[in-house]
């Protein structure tokens with residue numbers, strides 16, 4: 011199952027599921043919820059952190075968390 | 086008392102809350118602290134017209150009422166406590182028109198508390214560029230509120246906003262949605278037990294560890310039995326709540342907010358392509374840092390020279406004009422030089438905060454965090470440590486407070502512990518004066534001034550020690566912590582001059598007043614200690630005359646001998662002599678020893694202390710620097726400030742934890758004495774050892 015961490019720059023996906031224990035509440039409140047669209051905007055060197063557009067909000071998270079959030083790729 | 090309406094400004098970070106606050110209150114504002122914690126409390130008065138006034142409180146930015154930091158706790162503690170004197174009659178929820186979807190989450194929560202809430206949609210000047218239009222009446226109906234479309238940048242819509250505040254009684258207190266559907270049975274039970282309470286309010290009280298001391302306990306007697314045992318269950322409910330709220334918001338926006346994507350212009354991606362680029366991003370960041378240091382060291386030297394000479398002449402003028410006596414001496418020898426030592430900082434502090442506030446306002450700081458996170462993590466820090474470390478070059482106190490948005494406790498603790506290594510502006514006067522005394526005024530290859538390079542090296546040393554200690558701490562500290570790093574990447578904006586000016590003025594003012602008080606007190610104490618003494622001091626004149634009987638010396642020399650005899654036998658001289666064995670191996674005499682001890686309160690006191698000690702009893706008031714250059718060490722018979730002792734002093738100040746206020750802030754932020762004491766011990770021993778080694782080798 012692909013996760014946000016496996017997105018390529020410019021690629022989009024739909025958030026499927028994630029373990030609630032590993033993802034902070036703040037991220038949910040910023041729009042990271044199942045069903046929402048996520049785009050990878052930019053990558054820092056070493057593929058970490060990731061600069062995302064989730065549901066219209068622009069934010070950056072570390073790869074560690076990104077790898078917990080499963081998505082379905084939009085071709 | 087005239088009617089005053091209590092207003093609280095709430096909103097997500099970066100929605101322009103502070104700008105709205107500045108527009109509403111002008112310079113009529115006051116920045117303080119919430120009692121017991123170091124969260125900034127900003128309040129001000131706003132004239133609403135027709136004799137009405139509003140007391141405006143700017144609450145810390147928060148994404149939701151599910152608080153997870155001290156700053157956010159302030160918000161929910163206030164909103165839950167009807168008895169607080171600041172409890173709002175009406176809340177203004179500030180939103181960014183481009184981020185309405187996310188910003189409204191907080192709005193729906195506030196509505197659930199039954200507090201009348203006005204929705205202020207800010208940045209309306211951006212609507213055209215982004216091709217956004219809003220059906221205000223429809224949105225007002227859906228959200229059960231009144232909406233003011235405002236632009237702090239263009240100063241539009243504030244008249245209407247003030248009118249809404251004046252007539253806050255007309256604003257509905259009804260909730261706009263029902264969040265209790267996430268656990269119907271649970272909330273049904275809660276309602277039966279507390280028929281008169283807002284359910285959402287109870288929910289927050291139950292799920293949060295807020296300060297119940299301030300809440301009326303009786304009001305909530307019995308909530309204990311509703312506690313949710315497992316954090317897993319709680320989080321699942323909070324997720325459900327969030328989803329529920331977003332559903333409502335999405336439905337609302339679908340019918341009321343229209344974006345014509347074809348016509349929207351996007352600057353963000355164009356800027357980001359360069360500013361977060363793998364190579365250019367870093368080049369630009371270092372370029373900005375260079376520019377910043379150039380401003381702090383080069384441009385500010387002109388006003389600083391001016392201040393220095395002005396205070397020297399002021400003190401001389403007082404000596405000559407005021408009637409002679411203890412009071413004049415205290416003024417001219419104690420207070421004026423002491424004050425000069427602090428006012429001289431203003432240009433540098435102002436430049437630094439100017440840069441920091443422009444970088445923050447423009448949205449660039451978040452890009453720096455993004456670029457630096459991975460690198461900083463190698464040293465146990467976070468990308469968010471960059472802001473504290475850079476602010477640390479102004480002052481460690483605001484810098485340590487700025488660590489609050491680092492979610493990971495270990496990374497935050499390490500940042501707090503190492504920030505005092507960065508070269509704060511209080512070290513600058515010490516560095517500048519010593520460098521000008523012991524480093525030759527030469528240029529290398531005709532371009533780089535040797536003195537400038539030395540200063541740059543000291544800054545580099547500060548950062549390097551911070552980074553190396555962070556690395557060591559990361560290895561030593563056994564704290565397990567998951568990284569919950571989330572950072573918003575705001576839109577790029579041209580900073581608003583009004584905001585920048587207010588930040589610079591506020592920060593400079595609080596620095597000068599805070600440090601000024603300490604310095605003033607210490608100067609007075611030092612002056613007293615230096616101007617009085619036990620029996621030998623009182624008999625100074627006759628003793629010196631006695632000793633020099635038969636020697637053929639001029640009146641002037643005799644006076645100088647008396648003055649230095651007096652100083653040595655004053656209380657301060659006695660203390661200093663006692664200290665001498667400890668500082669002599671580092672190359673210092675007792676006067677420097679005194680200056681080091683008194684500058685434990687704050688580093689910049691060092692120069693002021695020497696100024697006070699040297700000017701006591703001396704006839705001419707010269708600049709401090711000339712006075713120091715002329716100082717002869719009686720044992721060596723050579724200038725006291727030579728290369729070896731100078732470098733040793735520079736390094737001492739580079740490492741030593743010489744700042745009481747920083748220790749106090751570390752105590753507050755870490756909630757224990759363990760860390761500040763540890764920090765004090767570690768930094769001071771390091772400083773002593775390095776200074777000792779340096780002097781012994783160079784000498």
Ligand SMILES: Nc1nc2c(ncn2[C@@H]2O[C@H](COP(=O)(O)OP(=O)(O)OP(=O)(O)O)[C@@H](O)[C@H]2O)c(=O)[nH]1
Nearest residue numbers: 098099100101102103104146208236237238446581
């Ligand atoms: N275009 C536009 N920009 C604005 C407006 N109001 C504020 N800004 C900009 O928005 C950014 C954030 O403003 P602040 O007032 O610092 O926002 P804040 O909500 O207090 O942010 P925090 O201090 O992080 O909580 C700044 O760059 C402002 O210049 C507005 O009406 N129009």
